Amino acid sequence: MVGNISDKxxxxxxxxxxxxxxxxxxxxxxxxxxxNGQFDSxxxxxxxxxxxxxxxxxxxxxxxxxxxxxxxxxxxxxxxIDDEVYLxxxxxxxxxxxxxxxxxxxxxxxxxxxxxxxxxxxAKPIVLRTYxxxxxxxxxxxxxxxxxxxxxxxxxxxxxRNGLGDAxxxxxxxxxxxxxxxxxxGIVYSKGTTKNDHIVLEIEDVTGMAKFMIMKTKxxxxxKARDIVCDEVIGIKGVMGDGLLFxxxxxxxxxxxxxxxxKGQIDxxxxxxxxxxxxxxxxxxxxxxxxxxxxxxxxxxxxxKEAGLKVKYLFIVGDLVDGVGVYPGQESNLKIKDIxxxxxxxxELIAMIRNDVQIIVCPGDHDAVRLAEPQPALDKxxxxxVWALDNVTLVTNPSFINIGGTKDFEGFNVLIxxxxxxxxxxxxxxxxxxxxxYDGIDYLLKLLLKKRHLAPSHESTLSVINxxxxxxxxxxxxxxxxxxxxxxxKVSQVxxxxxxxxxxxxxxxxxxxxxxxxxxxxxxxxxxxxxxxVKVMKFIDD
Numbered sequence: 240m241v242g243n244i245s246d247k248x249x250x251x252x253x254x255x256x257x258x259x260x261x262x263x264x265x266x267x268x269x270x271x272x273x274x275n276g277q278f279d280s281x282x283x284x285x286x287x288x289x290x291x292x293x294x295x296x297x298x299x300x301x302x303x304x305x306x307x308x309x310x311x312x313x314x315x316x317x318x319x320i321d322d323e324v325y326l327x328x329x330x331x332x333x334x335x336x337x338x339x340x341x342x343x344x345x346x347x348x349x350x351x352x353x354x355x356x357x358x359x360x361x362a363k364p365i366v367l368r369t370y371x372x373x374x375x376x377x378x379x380x381x382x383x384x385x386x387x388x389x390x391x392x393x394x395x396x397x398x399x400r401n402g403l404g405d406a407x408x409x410x411x412x413x414x415x416x417x418x419x420x421x422x423x424x425g426i427v428y429s430k431g432t433t434k435n436d437h438i439v440l441e442i443e444d445v446t447g448m449a450k451f452m453i454m455k456t457k458x459x460x461x462x463k464a465r466d467i468v469c470d471e472v473i474g475i476k477g478v479m480g481d482g483l484l485f486x487x488x489x490x491x492x493x494x495x496x497x498x499x500x501x502k503g504q505i506d507x508x509x510x511x512x513x514x515x516x517x518x519x520x521x522x523x524x525x526x527x528x529x530x531x532x533x534x535x536x537x538x539x540x541x542x543x544k545e546a547g548l549k550v551k552y553l554f555i556v557g558d559l560v561d562g563v564g565v566y567p568g569q570e571s572n573l574k575i576k577d578i579x580x581x582x583x584x585x586x587e588l589i590a591m592i593r594n595d596v597q598i599i600v601c602p603g604d605h606d607a608v609r610l611a612e613p614q615p616a617l618d619k620x621x622x623x624x625v626w627a628l629d630n631v632t633l634v635t636n637p638s639f640i641n642i643g644g645t646k647d648f649e650g651f652n653v654l655i656x657x658x659x660x661x662x663x664x665x666x667x668x669x670x671x672x673x674x675x676x677y678d679g680i681d682y683l684l685k686l687l688l689k690k691r692h693l694a695p696s697h698e699s700t701l702s703v704i705n706x707x708x709x710x711x712x713x714x715x716x717x718x719x720x721x722x723x724x725x726x727x728x729k730v731s732q733v734x735x736x737x738x739x740x741x742x743x744x745x746x747x748x749x750x751x752x753x754x755x756x757x758x759x760x761x762x763x764x765x766x767x768x769x770x771x772x773v774k775v776m777k778f779i780d781d
Contacts, residue, residue: 557603
């Protein structure tokens with residue numbers, strides 16, 4: 240128990256917290272001391288406020304709130320810059336078992352019974368992390384600050400989790416003598432090979448640059464080095480040579496293993512689709528309508544219909560429409576040539592889905608938003624009909640979403656990213672091509688999780704340079720990592736993360752063939768959130 244106000248301030252300062260004046264008016268401040276252990280040591284609130292106390296008491300910390308994002312949103316809210324993000328944090332429900340559907344309260348029989356009624360309204364998705372533009376003038380220093388954010392963020396992870404607390408800055412390596420053991424953390428400036436196929440990495444930080452050689456004879460280390468790309472942040476240990484350092488260990492900022500595969504309490508499903516391409520003259524509308532009928536319990540055998548009615552969440556991961564002017568000559572491949580009409584048709588289709596299904600939608604490179612990533616949510620002026628749907632949540636690409644939460648269960652965290660950077664890594668990394676390229680996309684997804692970044696190379700995607708935030712960093716370990724873009728369904732597991740690619744709804748066309756895609760349309764991965772069993776439903780006749 241804490242005493243007077245002065246004692247309270249001192250008590251919490253020693254634990255790394257500041258106190259907002261509004262919290263000093265609350266007597267039971269010892270609640271924070273009791274719950275202090277629930278916060279991740281790497282990510283906890285800096286300022287304790289009345290709102291933080293409310294979130295903690297509602298057990299909302301179990302939703303893995305990114306406290307840095309929460310506090311940025313609070314500052315913008317207090318400055319009057321942006322209310323929406325902060326209020327979303329505060330208002331997001333923990334569970335929704337008794338929520339009203341329209342004007343009608345669900346009866347017990349409706350929550351437990353027949354297919355024609357809504358059995359239970361699932362908790363609405365909680366947007367844990369999304370991206371908002373800062374609208375600041377860019378200068379040369381903006382690029383430097385942008386990469387410093389990435390470097391400092393990942394450096395801290397590497398120091399804590401990989402025993403690199405003794406890592407020195409690059410310029411201090413010059414003071415080492417031949418044979419000295421060294422360690423450093425830096426951004427990969429360049430990667431090349433010698434005539435004997437040894438790999439040479441140039442590593443830089445804010446102090447300078449150094450070269451490390453990875454010998455081809457060190458099989459495990461060499462294999463790891465093959466997966467390194469420019470501009471990612473790595474840790475490296477080695478031995479000093481004559482003007483060159485010889486690497487012994489390489490460290491990625493990968494996630495540590497958690498306490499087992501998370502499973503929900505409710506027998507409900509989440510489905511993943513992508514690359515719908517509404518508006519294309521080869522959009523497979525008939526097959527898509529089969530999917531809609533299935534999710535409404537009207538297609539398939541008895542078991543399949545029952546599974547469809549258990550779907551409570553649907554993710555659509557980019558390329559919702561085919562777009563206009565995306566590639567040369569596209570107009571000859573379009574059935575609907577107006578972009579707003581394409582979104583109207585999309586809205587018409589997904590409006591047919593049961594309105595107790597929560598639909599989460601992000602854009603892709605064919606959608607009418609900028610190509611630079613992170614991409615904003617769909618433009619309201621162009622996709623007003625989609626925005627008007629009550630059960631649709633529109634988010635940025637990428638985004639981090641929580642689903643399936645109840646008052647006793649924290650829910651599942653889902654990272655969604657359409658995947659424009661994938662083509663680059665398939666082109667530059669032999670290891671990814673050897674794993675199957677697009678057909679073996681799970682290998683690349685595992686790599687990106689290890690690197691904690693969705694597009695670590697500057698050339699891999701057109702990026703938004705934000706001197707305050709790198710919106711492509713993977714900050715939290717997801718339960719699901721869902722992507723699109725490759726037009727193939729793929730499901731895999733790495734640690735406690737389920738990797739999912741959402742297929743497509745158009746067959747091969749000339750443009751896709753040029754990109755090297757090998758489409759496998761009409762497949763829908765679904766996951767039982769209670770058992771974590773994954774199935775792939777087919778809505779196409781092979």
